[in-house]
Amino acid sequence: MREKQLNLSPSPGDEVKTTTCYMCACRCGIKVWLTDGKIRYIQGNPAHPVNQGVLCAKGAAGIMQHYSPARLNKPMLRVGERGSGEFREIEWDEALQLATDWLRPIRERNPDELAFFTGRDQSQALTGWWAQQFGTINYAAHGGFCSVNMAAGGLYTLGGSFWEFGEPDWEHARYFMLWGVAEDHDSNPIKLGLGKLKQSGAKIVAVNPVRTGYGAIADEWIGIRPGTDGLFAFALIHELLKADRIDLDYLVRYANAHWLVIRNPGGADDGLFARDAEGNPLCWDRNASTHANAAHGAEAPAGAIDISPAVVGEFTLADGRVAVPVFQLIADRYLNPQYAPERVSERCGVPVDTIKRIAGELAEAAFESNLSLPIAWTDAWGREHSEMVGRPVAMHAMRGISAHSNGFHTCRALHLLQLLLGAVDTPGSFRYQPPYPRPIPPLNRPGKTRNDNGVLDASPLGFVHTPEDLLVDAEGQPRRIDHAYSWAYPLAAHGMLHTVIRNAHAGDPYKIDTLLMFMANMSWNSAMNTRETMQWLTDKDDSGEYRIPRIIYSDAYASEMVAYADLVLPDTTYLERHDCISLLDRPISDADGAADAIRHPVFDPATQAADPDNHPRDVRGFQSVLLDLGARLGLPGMVHADGSPQYRDYADYIVRHERAPGVGLLAGWRGAEGTQHGKGPPNPKQLDMYIANNGFWREEIPEHARYFKMANRGYLEWAHRFGFIGGTEPIVLQLYSETLQKFRLAAQGHGALQPPPEHRERVATYFDPLPFWYEPFEGAELSGNDTSNSPTRHSREGGNPATSLSLDAASSSDIGNATNHFPLSAITQRPMFMYHAWGSQNAWLRQIATRNWLYLHPSTGAKYGIASEDWVDVTSHHGSITVQARFANNMQPDTVWSWNAIGKRKGAWKLAKDAPESEKGFLLNHLISDKLPKSDYANADPVTGQAAWFDLRVSIRKSDAADAIAQPQFAPLASTEASEQPLRYGADLRNKVYGQ
Amino acid sequence: MHPALSIVFFTTLSGAGYGLLTWLGISVFLLQSRGSAAAPLASMQLLAAIIALVLVTAGLLCSLAHLGQPQRAWRALSQWRTSWLSREGVMALLTYIPALTMTILLWRGVRSADSAAFLALAGVLTTVMAMATVACTAMIYASLKPIPAWRHPLVVPVYLVLSLLSGAALLFVLMLWKLPGATGVATVLPSLSLIAVVAALTKFIYWREIDRAPLPADRAAAVGLPGRTVQTFEAPHTEANYITREMVFQIARDRASQLRLLAYGLFAGVPILLTLLGMAAPSSVVFTLPLAAVSILAGVFVERWLFFAEAKHVVALYY
Amino acid sequence: MTMLPPPSKVKLGLVIDLDTCVGCHACATSCKEWNAGGIAGPLTDEKPYGKDPSGVWFNRVHSYEVEAESLLRPIPAPAGSKAPQPAMTLHFPRSCLHCETPACVTVCPTGASYKRAEDGIVLVDEDKCIGCQLCSWACPYGAREYSPVEGVMKKCTLCVDRIYNQNLEESERQPACVQACPTKARHFGDLGDPESKVSKLVAERGGVALLPQLDYKPVNRYLPPRPRRNGEDANAVAEPDGGALELSSKRWLDRILNR
Numbered sequence A: 001m002r003e004k005q006l007n008l009s010p011s012p013g014d015e016v017k018t019t020t021c022y023m024c025a026c027r028c029g030i031k032v033w034l035t036d037g038k039i040r041y042i043q044g045n046p047a048h049p050v051n052q053g054v055l056c057a058k059g060a061a062g063i064m065q066h067y068s069p070a071r072l073n074k075p076m077l078r079v080g081e082r083g084s085g086e087f088r089e090i091e092w093d094e095a096l097q098l099a100t101d102w103l104r105p106i107r108e109r110n111p112d113e114l115a116f117f118t119g120r121d122q123s124q125a126l127t128g129w130w131a132q133q134f135g136t137i138n139y140a141a142h143g144g145f146c147s148v149n150m151a152a153g154g155l156y157t158l159g160g161s162f163w164e165f166g167e168p169d170w171e172h173a174r175y176f177m178l179w180g181v182a183e184d185h186d187s188n189p190i191k192l193g194l195g196k197l198k199q200s201g202a203k204i205v206a207v208n209p210v211r212t213g214y215g216a217i218a219d220e221w222i223g224i225r226p227g228t229d230g231l232f233a234f235a236l237i238h239e240l241l242k243a244d245r246i247d248l249d250y251l252v253r254y255a256n257a258h259w260l261v262i263r264n265p266g267g268a269d270d271g272l273f274a275r276d277a278e279g280n281p282l283c284w285d286r287n288a289s290t291h292a293n294a295a296h297g298a299e300a301p302a303g304a305i306d307i308s309p310a311v312v313g314e315f316t317l318a319d320g321r322v323a324v325p326v327f328q329l330i331a332d333r334y335l336n337p338q339y340a341p342e343r344v345s346e347r348c349g350v351p352v353d354t355i356k357r358i359a360g361e362l363a364e365a366a367f368e369s370n371l372s373l374p375i376a377w378t379d380a381w382g383r384e385h386s387e388m389v390g391r392p393v394a395m396h397a398m399r400g401i402s403a404h405s406n407g408f409h410t411c412r413a414l415h416l417l418q419l420l421l422g423a424v425d426t427p428g429s430f431r432y433q434p435p436y437p438r439p440i441p442p443l444n445r446p447g448k449t450r451n452d453n454g455v456l457d458a459s460p461l462g463f464v465h466t467p468e469d470l471l472v473d474a475e476g477q478p479r480r481i482d483h484a485y486s487w488a489y490p491l492a493a494h495g496m497l498h499t500v501i502r503n504a505h506a507g508d509p510y511k512i513d514t515l516l517m518f519m520a521n522m523s524w525n526s527a528m529n530t531r532e533t534m535q536w537l538t539d540k541d542d543s544g545e546y547r548i549p550r551i552i553y554s555d556a557y558a559s560e561m562v563a564y565a566d567l568v569l570p571d572t573t574y575l576e577r578h579d580c581i582s583l584l585d586r587p588i589s590d591a592d593g594a595a596d597a598i599r600h601p602v603f604d605p606a607t608q609a610a611d612p613d614n615h616p617r618d619v620r621g622f623q624s625v626l627l628d629l630g631a632r633l634g635l636p637g638m639v640h641a642d643g644s645p646q647y648r649d650y651a652d653y654i655v656r657h658e659r660a661p662g663v664g665l666l667a668g669w670r671g672a673e674g675t676q677h678g679k680g681p682p683n684p685k686q687l688d689m690y691i692a693n694n695g696f697w698r699e700e701i702p703e704h705a706r707y708f709k710m711a712n713r714g715y716l717e718w719a720h721r722f723g724f725i726g727g728t729e730p731i732v733l734q735l736y737s738e739t740l741q742k743f744r745l746a747a748q749g750h751g752a753l754q755p756p757p758e759h760r761e762r763v764a765t766y767f768d769p770l771p772f773w774y775e776p777f778e779g780a781e782l783s784g785n786d787t788s789n790s791p792t793r794h795s796r797e798g799g800n801p802a803t804s805l806s807l808d809a810a811s812s813s814d815i816g817n818a819t820n821h822f823p824l825s826a827i828t829q830r831p832m833f834m835y836h837a838w839g840s841q842n843a844w845l846r847q848i849a850t851r852n853w854l855y856l857h858p859s860t861g862a863k864y865g866i867a868s869e870d871w872v873d874v875t876s877h878h879g880s881i882t883v884q885a886r887f888a889n890n891m892q893p894d895t896v897w898s899w900n901a902i903g904k905r906k907g908a909w910k911l912a913k914d915a916p917e918s919e920k921g922f923l924l925n926h927l928i929s930d931k932l933p934k935s936d937y938a939n940a941d942p943v944t945g946q947a948a949w950f951d952l953r954v955s956i957r958k959s960d961a962a963d964a965i966a967q968p969q970f971a972p973l974a975s976t977e978a979s980e981q982p983l984r985y986g987a988d989l990r991n992k993v994y995g996q
Numbered sequence B: 001m002h003p004a005l006s007i008v009f010f011t012t013l014s015g016a017g018y019g020l021l022t023w024l025g026i027s028v029f030l031l032q033s034r035g036s037a038a039a040p041l042a043s044m045q046l047l048a049a050i051i052a053l054v055l056v057t058a059g060l061l062c063s064l065a066h067l068g069q070p071q072r073a074w075r076a077l078s079q080w081r082t083s084w085l086s087r088e089g090v091m092a093l094l095t096y097i098p099a100l101t102m103t104i105l106l107w108r109g110v111r112s113a114d115s116a117a118f119l120a121l122a123g124v125l126t127t128v129m130a131m132a133t134v135a136c137t138a139m140i141y142a143s144l145k146p147i148p149a150w151r152h153p154l155v156v157p158v159y160l161v162l163s164l165l166s167g168a169a170l171l172f173v174l175m176l177w178k179l180p181g182a183t184g185v186a187t188v189l190p191s192l193s194l195i196a197v198v199a200a201l202t203k204f205i206y207w208r209e210i211d212r213a214p215l216p217a218d219r220a221a222a223v224g225l226p227g228r229t230v231q232t233f234e235a236p237h238t239e240a241n242y243i244t245r246e247m248v249f250q251i252a253r254d255r256a257s258q259l260r261l262l263a264y265g266l267f268a269g270v271p272i273l274l275t276l277l278g279m280a281a282p283s284s285v286v287f288t289l290p291l292a293a294v295s296i297l298a299g300v301f302v303e304r305w306l307f308f309a310e311a312k313h314v315v316a317l318y319y
Numbered sequence C: 001m002t003m004l005p006p007p008s009k010v011k012l013g014l015v016i017d018l019d020t021c022v023g024c025h026a027c028a029t030s031c032k033e034w035n036a037g038g039i040a041g042p043l044t045d046e047k048p049y050g051k052d053p054s055g056v057w058f059n060r061v062h063s064y065e066v067e068a069e070s071l072l073r074p075i076p077a078p079a080g081s082k083a084p085q086p087a088m089t090l091h092f093p094r095s096c097l098h099c100e101t102p103a104c105v106t107v108c109p110t111g112a113s114y115k116r117a118e119d120g121i122v123l124v125d126e127d128k129c130i131g132c133q134l135c136s137w138a139c140p141y142g143a144r145e146y147s148p149v150e151g152v153m154k155k156c157t158l159c160v161d162r163i164y165n166q167n168l169e170e171s172e173r174q175p176a177c178v179q180a181c182p183t184k185a186r187h188f189g190d191l192g193d194p195e196s197k198v199s200k201l202v203a204e205r206g207g208v209a210l211l212p213q214l215d216y217k218p219v220n221r222y223l224p225p226r227p228r229r230n231g232e233d234a235n236a237v238a239e240p241d242g243g244a245l246e247l248s249s250k251r252w253l254d255r256i257l258n259r
């Protein structure tokens, strides 16, 4: 017999389209191969800067996402009770007319009665602008419950941040610390980068209570206790300071280490920078001799060059005030024995030796690697440098840091650690991705007032600089429905989606009329206090009206949230619409270049069968729908003078809309001929040019401009040319945050705008201008060691080691004992193969995990008499769930954890009613309160309002429940189940090529 | 390994069928080479042959039904050079030739010395080929390196002896039925006990040895890290898949040992007791012998179930 | 056909770097999507949205916990490591190893299973397969997947319809799983050629064949995790003044800094 003759060169498809993946927010370039109008294969696009040809598990399962039986097919109007999931299909005209009729009176009456919140969306450049044109201040995306601690921690310190706004120098790093990252948004870039570090032999250290995923390949795993990274970081800082292994030259050149801080306890200027008449910050130049203090220098503008600034000491200024350099405050605070490894070790669960050794390794990698790139560059002051000296220590951190109520300060602590090592945008370190760095904090402030045409004076989201920027009323009470930018959460730069539903239900601070939501599963996995959230959504007042009168929701799939909408606007799948990955939103740039991208329709949804009977789907891209609605409402910027729509659809908007003259959503191929990049008039052929270029645009940063971006003239000029920054002044990195101090001063009774009494102590405590650590709120309040409302620690000055910072209680194991009702931390992790709720409808991805377990360490199991596979009751101060446990050794024993968002509500996502997702899978969210146990604040960071998902404390015990089913269960949603027929995807494709 | 009931059931029955054919072949050969047999004996033999053929055919058909593409089963005859399954198929088909010849001759009756010789030859061939077929069946399993319990040298003997045991029991029952009052029945009873003892002994040694022989590797070696201690953290998929359903069958140790006792009892203990009873009170054989036969078949069934259920596939190391 | 061809010079296979694999399952799903419509498709999924979904996968990713090595290490330490190794989490993708002497082929009664003479790829000719499943029993590595719906055996094809595919750009002529792997932990090449990139990688990193004692002679190799560096040999921070605590900022008073 001969071997079978095989066709080894089958056609990979009739046609290939390059677009952008949206199985998650990483936004990789993909090539979609089609055969007979069906997807043959989706591959990574090797030409694309984000993923360079690789693809993740989700991206490669895109076929099943596009053909998901849970896709929505037509607009739907609620017919049953809200929450039951009973709808009637309606036509788009009716749907849009209804929405217009609902929204028009709101806009006329009070635009703030529309709360517009978007979830995992990536079109904030449009949605934010739309909200601004509508005139509501009540707009935000998911960042507030996601990682605003990282964004704000970074933007208020470095003018850039972890998240997707910076990246480790994967090429040159010798030492890489990964803090609290399981997956992150930069899914493929991080994996590509880790692969590179593995090749180069750099040491990888994972700081994480759990050792999975990235931690699995790390050279060293540090199984820290949740919420204590700040302590660990400060101990490292302590060691580095103690050994004088820091980069002071870097600190005075690029950061504000030498800036003078006024020391005037009780005074209105205490803690502010000493400034000259022009407002320039001052330093103490030891070379200067124009002053009475001639012997040892004089004050000088801190931005001057060729001076020798003092970093320690106390100086009397010409005006008689006393000031100390920022670094003096840093040294005083972190040299304090409080932060010695011996003192923090027990609380964070990291051995003293390990802390000391890591500090040593960091210093060695930073200062002894002798990395220097032979690239000449010019600094912001015009000085030439012949090389770029590296500090090859890179760090990356995400929600393990940010999803705690001390996340903002912990994030700042990590940045402080990086800065002390000179490891920000130096070769081998953390690097900015354009358009970052930006001025600190970024200049755009949240919109506050409406113009005559009803348009808000600025986009609803922005960065608060002073108390004057807050959105509070005359009494200091919140103006936003989510209480963002109020005294309770002043720097809530991304809004607070996690408080919206409670507040809308309670009418706090006022009643709203319509909740418009997009791509946010707010009745399930993205809600804290899930059970009550569902009740708030359906609750009625005495007159029998829903307390939240109207809910409009756009989803692409039959999620848990759809059931709570009155009007459902069905979105397309990611292969059916135009999208824009804009530099005005969350760009896909990398450290060596700026980039943006588009998505364009691979399919017309009308050709995509809604059901086995081949009814066409009648869905529309939400962005186009939003513009249509805007035009129907006559919103400024969306209609011509005659009232006709200004934009045909989103694609048209992407091309023609200009935010400022020459600045549009896309930076590439601007100008009539498409020859201008960055800025330029609209180009009608712009989208075609993107499509011809694999769907993206990327502009490389010149080689000499790729490091020291905050003070590299080449970079600053380049970035200015592309419109990323307003000028070419260097950006001074803020070790000490005067912005925070301004809030603290207000809380101490200074200035025109002061917090209401109930918030004073809180603001004074948590607006510490230098990063500090405090016990995460939930544990602290449960232990009675409540720091959130009656803080036990103050002191920004920390000058006297003996009197300041009484960390003792916190750093001892008392915390563990005091919280013995809830002795364990409970956290979640992102599974690499699933994106939140979306993955479970995917026939391939769900096979990897149809359910989750609660992982616990065997020693923890033994302690509580639990065996692996036992069902356990898990209880927090807020609620209780019954779930199945499993042992795992690769974790910190005082922590339990599970994969995030695997549990599904029965009836959602078209899964069978007995699907493991709902019978055995579970959410930790039922245990997570949206409020703190004792005080009335949100379960959130006191600075940014970031949801503190990972502060959760629980107790566990073996369950008496007899039936092996996860609790709680909720009434199944009224929805049909997908067919149980075997799925033979590809059978016809194969037959076509190979015959049968 | 997953003990598919259909396979267990039918290897038991077809094993008995081939055992019956084996004994029948011997008896036909002995009688024919001694001269022609008495009529009642011949009709008993004919009945036995028919029953045996029904059993083996049912077994074959059932194994066909077990295939994903039974219509292509003929292809399974092609790879006899390497595949024991192919050899089994070929042998099973070939065995039909002497067995059918023998059956036809028995049916038509022996009319000449030539045909007697022919029948004797058919008998011998049937015996040899029936045993060979059983051996091939056993070799399907015994050739599989990933399942150490099946690689044991006693696997083939056990298959053979159990086939002989159940075949003998069936034959004796037929003799009892067709040759009432014949003294022969009582006299062959000790031989049944003897086979049962041999079967029990072989199986005892087999079980003792497989209990002692662990899998040829541990999980650490399976993932290429010999010397380390490796535990499963997460399986690739939370629900069962083909491999786990088919190959990672777990049976509790004490349950297995109870079942082993049951198997011993059924295929050896009970029949031996019953034959002893039969020898002491020859009239009781009418009840005891059929009972013993049923017990043996049941015992083989349990043994076969355990043969699958207890066998660990190396792939289990990965789960 | 199920007779093995004489050993081929070209031995195509995968090299999987366990030091780099983060267990992301990209190789598993990319394999599934290419092959669903490929030469071995469909990779049928039963109860895709139901209680116990179960599908055909050519590549499955396991995760393990590896215990710390005890101080009294019985076996020789991995080359280059001084300290006993700490506990690890190990991700382990498992697919067909395209063995040189695979019983999965020789047990096949129909000739459906075969090993290609020219490059050693082990394939199933689904048109001949009767679905007896014996080959799956014969594979120690669990690399064969039976689909009851299709009634035939399926397995990794080493993407034979990609690696020679003239319709793909040359750089894309590699298995789907290799192309997708985001950490680049998967490598494809000719392990029969000692000069190939994959062979050199195996030599350099001590790549292992799984379960060699079974004598299937797998072609695929796994690169074991490199020794972990949890710092047994590193120094603590050098303390400038001989270790005396320096908790005062005075030392920086005289530091001359340049801006």
Ligand SMILES: Nc1nc2c(c(=O)[nH]1)N[C@H]1C(S)=C(S)[C@@H](COP(=O)(O)OP(=O)(O)OC[C@H]3O[C@@H](n4cnc5c(=O)[nH]c(N)nc54)[C@H](O)[C@@H]3O)O[C@H]1N2
Residues within 6 Å of the ligand: A119, A120, A142, A145, A146, A147, A518, A519, A520, A521, A522, A525, A526, A527, A554, A555, A556, A557, A558, A559, A560, A561, A571, A572, A573, A574, A622, A828, A829, A835, A836, A837, A838, A900, A924, A925, A928, A949
């Ligand atoms: N316990 C716990 N809970 C958490 C977290 C945690 O770590 N632990 N993390 C939190 C974080 S950071 C986040 S970001 C949230 C995420 O939570 P969500 O933002 O709620 O994410 P999903 O539930 O995946 O998706 C939202 C909705 O988008 C829909 N969707 C998908 N594609 C499209 C589309 O193309 N168009 C439209 N219109 N809709 C689409 C989905 O069907 C889904 O209903 O979860 C939060 N919840």
Ligand SMILES: Nc1nc2c(c(=O)[nH]1)N[C@H]1C(S)=C(S)[C@@H](COP(=O)(O)OP(=O)(O)OC[C@H]3O[C@@H](n4cnc5c(=O)[nH]c(N)nc54)[C@H](O)[C@@H]3O)O[C@H]1N2
Residues within 6 Å of the ligand: A024, A025, A146, A147, A179, A180, A181, A182, A183, A184, A185, A186, A187, A207, A208, A209, A210, A224, A225, A226, A227, A228, A229, A397, A398, A399, A400, A401, A404, A827, A828, A829, A830, A831, A832, A833, A834, A835, A836, A900, A950
């Ligand atoms: N595959 C996939 N990718 C995603 C998502 C997804 O759902 N699936 N979601 C996207 C979204 S919206 C987000 S916000 C990002 C989030 O991406 P990640 O930041 O990776 O988020 P998580 O998995 O929630 O948590 C990160 C890690 O923090 C650890 N951790 C918890 N508490 C602590 C602590 O106190 N200290 C330390 N050091 N570690 C701690 C957890 O064990 C976990 O490993 O991922 C994005 N990417």
Ligand code: SF4
Residues within 6 Å of the ligand: A021, A022, A023, A024, A025, A026, A027, A028, A051, A054, A055, A056, A057, A058, A059, A060, A187, A188
């Ligand atoms: S990381 Fe994966 S899912 Fe996310 S965009 Fe990239 S390929 Fe798609």
Ligand code: SF4
Residues within 6 Å of the ligand: C095, C096, C097, C098, C099, C102, C103, C104, C105, C122, C138, C139, C140, C141, C142, C143, C144, C155, C216
């Ligand atoms: S891994 Fe298994 S299926 Fe693949 S060649 Fe080896 S024995 Fe055959």
Ligand code: SF4
Residues within 6 Å of the ligand: C107, C108, C109, C110, C111, C112, C113, C124, C128, C129, C130, C131, C132, C133, C134, C135, C136, C152, C153
């Ligand atoms: S299942 Fe198919 S490929 Fe496997 S042994 Fe049987 S006939 Fe051969």
Ligand code: SF4
Residues within 6 Å of the ligand: C030, C031, C032, C034, C035, C058, C059, C095, C096, C155, C156, C157, C158, C159, C175, C176, C177, C178
């Ligand atoms: S080589 Fe091809 S068929 Fe084999 S595991 Fe990789 S992707 Fe799957």
Ligand code: SF4
Residues within 6 Å of the ligand: C016, C020, C021, C022, C023, C024, C025, C026, C027, C028, C061, C091, C093, C180, C181, C182, C183, C184, C185, C186
């Ligand atoms: S794709 Fe690569 S990193 Fe991911 S599981 Fe497979 S081999 Fe490991």
Ligand SMILES: [Mo]
Residues within 6 Å of the ligand: A142, A145, A146, A147
């Ligand atoms: Mo998020």
